[in-house]
Amino acid sequence: MSGGVDSAVAAARAKEAGHEVTGIHLALSRNPKSYRSGARGCCTIEDANDARRAADVIGIPFYVWDLSDRFHTDVVEDFMDTYAAGQTPNPCLRCNEKIKFAAVLDKALALGFDAVATGHYASVVQGPAGVELHRAVDGAKDQSYVLGVLDEQQLRHSLFPLGDTPKTKVREEAAARGLLVADKPDSHDICFVADGDNTGWLREKLGDRAPNQGGEIVDEATGTVLGQHTGTYGFTIGQRKGLRLGHPAPDGRPRYVLDIEPVSGTVTVGPRERLAVERITGDRLRWCGAPLPAGTMLDGPDVTVQLRAHGAEHRAVVRVLDGQLDVELVEHAHGIAPGQAVVVYDGTRVVGSATITRADRVPVGAAG
Template sequence: MRVLAAMSGGVDSAVAAARAAEAGHDVTGVHLALSKNPQTYRSGARGCCTLEDSRDARRAADIIGIPFYVWDMSERFHNDVVEDFLSEYSEGRTPNPCLRCNEKIKFEAVLDRAMALGFDAVVTGHYAQLTDGILRRAVDPGKDQSYVLAVLTRQQLAHSMFPLGDTPKEEVREEAERRGLAVARKPDSHDICFIADGDTRGFLNRKLGEKPGEFIDATTGEAVGEHRGSHQFTIGQRHGLGLGRPAADGKPRYVLSITPVDNTVTVGPKEALQVDTIHTKTPVWLDGQARTAAFDCEVQLRAHGEVYPAHVTPTDTGLTARLAKPAYGVAAGQALVVYQPQDPDDVVIASGTITATESPALVEAATNAN
């Protein structure tokens, strides 16, 4: 097959490209330039978005012996990822920019262009298994990326390759060393690539501006402090609140909800963060079987987060998941990913964007108040 290898400049994508070439595919490497001015994004050799990364990707392609190109995706990245990130925070939601980048850039814009150029598939260094169009967890649970790939459609998965899903990360690094790839011990990328200094709050303030508002105590309804913009916070946040008045019981307060309309941030005890029901919109069915009846499964609410047994009910607009045990600090804008436990590796069934949650603690408090 003619295969386009997306090469970020890190070890994973380099080894994935090398494996595809070794398997006999006609491989072409491509690095995605995500900023007109790379210095405005994160600096340092971390595996994505920088000038160093572009050079590392080119050197890896030379060693593998494949053609290499740089594609300018900066405008699409800015519109679909950066602007989406800002818009979501301004609406009181907490987005996952890496998930959005996979959806809109790596497996929509890139795949569309690759198919138009006559390629059969796109290969990446993601840790997930793909067999006969079915997405499964990677064998390395610590590196599994099936959660951030669960936004892909079956059509996109049909033209995708993930060669690393069956290999632990340390073995990938050892293989890179044997292949003579200079990125073998390059650190993984963890930060948001378009926030150069890692200061998310400062980035949001610069882009969205400061807008003073109040913290409201969920228990008393009283204002207990002031902030400089509700977009600075996310559900479950404890540190950096700067509250002027301590809670009556002396316990720490957490962000429970964000209301951009009046720019208020409601805070309260940790127990009030409990969530037992989650609602989503726009479900994507990855196994080709859109359900209409309720079913038992497992759900994951964050990348590398805890897995919860759940009873999921399809609705007219999305999915409703009732958890067997409460989760804490679930934010709208994140993804709920549905798994069917199977031996040896879980199968990804569906995903949906979280729109609302229900808290048993808040329901009980309201009942007692009445």
């Protein structure tokens, strides 16, 4: 129970379905204000109090589990290391993989519980070959992307009571149940970064871990140095704003970040069409069901990939290699960076995911 409306309604539904329910709030920082301040929907003292009040209304026991050390090591440190390497991480996936459905689930099973229920918008169903993870009914709130790291064992012990309900109905239900969080705003940004200022937070936390403390911003086509920066961790592939370039493009069009080289500190920029990606390679494969053997090819009108938490689906041909995933994009994607997750779908079913290690751009003159 995060202290938000979704997990509160999920807990209420689980109890109403006849389960013996215990509310658990995760303390992810020994000093919550060291990560963020104010009621932002996650990781604050206010959120813990909101969760406790919701549990009282529902009529279930409530406990706080301190997972701050594990969270810092597996999520926060991973976030910093990935940015320092010039990549773009998604800490929500790592939190689901390492904390909510690993550390929490392991502890719950050891204590005799059968499953972990959360307020994520997704559905677990029993398919012909076993348990399956599917998209939520509410496409605008679907969170199956950030759950694409869950394996078959974890899915067998997971419940997502909100997968069949639009978010507006969840809020109405919360109000009808007398839950004070019914109108609480959704959490946004990264829960441990104050005010959503990733660059400022990284500048403060990384220190000497960053491989460089500055470098050049270079035009891809001409090699011209357009400006200077104070650290590659302040950039992501596809970024347009905040580049502070001293030289406008000859055609007057905006430039975007195309490449980040953390060792030399070089950030390469160019026009938007140079962000088009036609092929992706990924490792750290995670299967939401039975693992697919090397040599498997997924092709067909329903095979798609999603590359961002709230991004579009892209038609693709997916090949399983030895420890890697090869994704040929039938529909080009833009601004894809190493470190992001590629989640594979067959219709509404989540097949699995991988961490992107390489994104091959469309050759010059061929981008559409």
